[in-house]
Amino acid sequence: MIEIQDVTYRYDENQIDLALNHVSLDIREGEFTVILGHNGSGKSTIAKHLNAILLPSGGKVLVDGMDTMEEERLYELRQKVGMVFQNPDNQIVATIVEEDAAFGPENLGVPPQEIRERVDFALKAVGMYEKRNEAPHNLSGGQKQRIAIAGIIAMMPRYLVLDEPTAMLDPKGRREVMKTLRYLNKEHGMTIVLITHYMEEAAQADRVVVMDHGQVIIDDAPSMTFANVALLKSVGLDVPQVTDLMFRLRQSGVYLRHDLLTIDECEQELEKRLREIKEG
Amino acid sequence: MEIKAEQLGYTYMAGGPMEKVALHDVNLEIKSGSFVGIIGHTGSGKSTLIQHFNGLMKPTGGRLLIDGKDITSKEVSLRELRFKVGMVFQYPEHQLFDETVYDDIAFGPKNMKLEESEIRQRVQDAAKAAQVDEAWMDKSPFELSGGQKRRVAIAGVLAMRPEVLVLDEPAAGLDPKGRDEILQMVEELHRQRHMTVILVSHSMEDIAKLATQIIVMNEGTVAMQGTVSEVFSRGDELQRMGLDVPQITLFVQRLIQKGYPLSKDIFTVEQAQKEILALFQKEQGVKPC
Numbered sequence: 001m002i003e004i005q006d007v008t009y010r011y012d013e014n015q016i017d018l019a020l021n022h023v024s025l026d027i028r029e030g031e032f033t034v035i036l037g038h039n040g041s042g043k044s045t046i047a048k049h050l051n052a053i054l055l056p057s058g059g060k061v062l063v064d065g066m067d068t069m070e071e072e073r074l075y076e077l078r079q080k081v082g083m084v085f086q087n088p089d090n091q092i093v094a095t096i097v098e099e100d101a102a103f104g105p106e107n108l109g110v111p112p113q114e115i116r117e118r119v120d121f122a123l124k125a126v127g128m129y130e131k132r133n134e135a136p137h138n139l140s141g142g143q144k145q146r147i148a149i150a151g152i153i154a155m156m157p158r159y160l161v162l163d164e165p166t167a168m169l170d171p172k173g174r175r176e177v178m179k180t181l182r183y184l185n186k187e188h189g190m191t192i193v194l195i196t197h198y199m200e201e202a203a204q205a206d207r208v209v210v211m212d213h214g215q216v217i218i219d220d221a222p223s224m225t226f227a228n229v230a231l232l233k234s235v236g237l238d239v240p241q242v243t244d245l246m247f248r249l250r251q252s253g254v255y256l257r258h259d260l261l262t263i264d265e266c267e268q269e270l271e272k273r274l275r276e277i278k279e280g
Numbered sequence: 281m282e283i284k285a286e287q288l289g290y291t292y293m294a295g296g297p298m299e300k301v302a303l304h305d306v307n308l309e310i311k312s313g314s315f316v317g318i319i320g321h322t323g324s325g326k327s328t329l330i331q332h333f334n335g336l337m338k339p340t341g342g343r344l345l346i347d348g349k350d351i352t353s354k355e356v357s358l359r360e361l362r363f364k365v366g367m368v369f370q371y372p373e374h375q376l377f378d379e380t381v382y383d384d385i386a387f388g389p390k391n392m393k394l395e396e397s398e399i400r401q402r403v404q405d406a407a408k409a410a411q412v413d414e415a416w417m418d419k420s421p422f423e424l425s426g427g428q429k430r431r432v433a434i435a436g437v438l439a440m441r442p443e444v445l446v447l448d449e450p451a452a453g454l455d456p457k458g459r460d461e462i463l464q465m466v467e468e469l470h471r472q473r474h475m476t477v478i479l480v481s482h483s484m485e486d487i488a489k490l491a492t493q494i495i496v497m498n499e500g501t502v503a504m505q506g507t508v509s510e511v512f513s514r515g516d517e518l519q520r521m522g523l524d525v526p527q528i529t530l531f532v533q534r535l536i537q538k539g540y541p542l543s544k545d546i547f548t549v550e551q552a553q554k555e556i557l558a559l560f561q562k563e564q565g566v567k568p569c
Binding site for chain 2: 252266
């Protein structure tokens with residue numbers, strides 16, 4: 001478990017606004033958590049606290065009981081909490097795809113046979129196994145990002161933290177990355193913390209945390225989170241288009257349920273209402 | 281300014297062992313004053329294609345015509361072409377380099393060897409259009425936030441007063457509010473200044489909201505070209521290419537398939553709301569909550 005206990009953070013001594021303003025949050029093992037918020041809400045700042053890229057100005061962060069302030073255990077901490085960033089170009093180090101994925105485990109001193117297995121597993125998990133002998137610079141942005149994810153997965157972290165990993169991808173790339181994350185979560189029990197702007201991605205999580213002005217303003221299941229359309233819009237966020245449609249129709253006086261997220265659910269609900277009206 | 285590609289092809293490292301065909305047999309036409317969305321999966325050739333529009337890349341096969349003239353011919357000055365076709369690359373804020381915001385925006389017009397007063401005028405004008413705050417002018421661009429820096433970078437391109445504005449994923453990495461601001465700015469440039477806009481995006485929703493024409497790239501060539509409604513009516517094909525239609529369009533298409541009388545041309549939530557409300561009204565008046 002990762003415990004964030006009353007954490008405050010200030011980027012600049014002279015700044016009055018806290019980037020994190022007394023945040024407390026537990027990331028439980030096996031959970032798929034999405035953190036939403038507009039730019040500057042503190043969501044990336046939170047992510048960077050999970051593996052000690054940033055250290056709290058106040059409060060503490062415990063990863064499996066280990067305080068991120070303990071400098072001598074930094075290595076152990078970073079092995080437990082793997083981090084993927086937005087821009088794949090800054091995360092790729094090797095000239096061949098599979099060598100890039102092997103970089104992490106090699107540094108950890110994993111035996112060669114096991115490195116092979118881990119690299120194969122990781123590249124298959126992100127759908128890049130066929131490209132294992134290619135040069136990353138010849139691949140597209142989306143493909144490169146999947147390799148960056150594979151490089152982290154090959155280190156077998158217990159917690160996988162991703163800071164807007166799909167921001168540069170096309171719809172297919174996004175779907176594939178989401179599928180990969182759900183697979184790692186469901187089949188391998190990997191705990192996932194995903195920072196994103198995409199509401200469709202948040203809809204697929206177990207839990208959605210919404211940040212605004214350095215504070216957690218919502219921490220709930222996706223269906224409950226998105227029921228709060230007005231609040232989400234007020235903090236500069238989107239909701240899925242169908243959820244927005246239902247919200248607008250409700251505001252126009254059509255009686256509809258408010259906790260619907262997927263296109264299937266909304267279709268059923270709308271049809272039900274239309275039928276009821278027709279039949280009087 | 282009209283852009284036309286005829287059997288355009290581009291091969292990276294042609295003849296070498298790493299040869300890679302990025303574009304082949306591309307035929308397209310972009311009319312002056314239009315707003316064209318370009319969609320396609322990553323690696324489909326979008327970025328390679330747009331770099332031909334201002335002569336940053338030259339076709340290895342076929343031709344690219346600007347106002348009927350081949351860009352490789354002597355008649356076309358590449359230098360002038362680059363002023364006429366403004367290119368906003370992905371994450372343009374990474375290209376800021378000057379000491380002050382003003383100098384950064386002025387870099388293009390200075391290169392055009394304009395009079396000092398003209399440069400000043402253009403910088404002010406571009407800053408206004410890109411919603412760059414007057415108060416930032418003497419600041420270092422590196423003191424600004426990500427979204428602010430991006431607007432400065434776009435102002436730098438606008439200061440050259442291009443006729444065509446090409447934007448590669450201008451909203452990537454921005455939050456919904458930042459995205460709406462940038463896209464609204466692009467929309468205004470098109471509407472008020474009649475600029476031709478070419479917008480590359482992965483967001484079908486954004487394209488649906490803004491563009492009038494769509495070019496779909498797939499496997500290095502043009503797979504579809506047409507109006508928003510023509511392209512998004514081919515949802516199955518788009519999905520096979522790793523693309524999508526806006527969620528709201530998909531939703532309405534499903535209702536149409538079930539026999540509800542709705543318009544096929546619905547691409548925004550507002551349109552859907554209007555049509556579905558009308559449907560409810562027709563089916564016996566809206567019941568209050």
